[in-house]
Amino acid sequence: MKYIQPKLNEKSFTCPHCGVLAKQEWHARSMDFYHNGLSQYDILGSAKCQHCNEYSIWIKDKMFYPENGNAPFPNTEMPESVKTLYLEAASIQNKSPRGAAALLRLAIQILCKELGEQGDNINNDIKSLVKKGLPEIVQQSLDVVRVTGNDAVHPGQIDTDSQEIVNQLFELINVIIEYMIALPKKVSGIYLNLPSSKIDGIKKRDTY
């Protein structure tokens, strides 16, 4: 299913409650907040999902409720150890993109280990996963994330306070899982459901 990231005043997006791409009914008002004696003009908004009727609460352009708001739904095949970090990163990304990026880096390392890699250096692990069938574009997108982040990063590290890069990291984890776990599982399911005569035929073909 296509994922549309929630944005302030967007007519429809993927609902953080039900995960369905649904129309949103917006109610927004501007408010004066007093901060250090200064008046600040902010938007306080709420969006009601037309599919599940749950609300998301917004201040300025950030979703404050539910906590996982701006992060895409975790892939259903995500290993538990990775999911724990993924959801923790989702819950802090608004307050601390840098902290979220650090958790997501750890999540990628653990994911690589789950996939049989070393888990020490993300770049090497992803390179190796590409040899095993991960599309090269995923490696390239990791390079983009690394390059556009802080210049002072060490190889394989991701240190950023950019919300956009944090969002790319969430996507990246989901894409790796889709290609390395979900798709092979689906395809092997199709294979096993073939009549055994067909499987025998395929096996015979492959031996020549």
Ligand SMILES: [Zn+2]
């Ligand atoms: Zn919903």
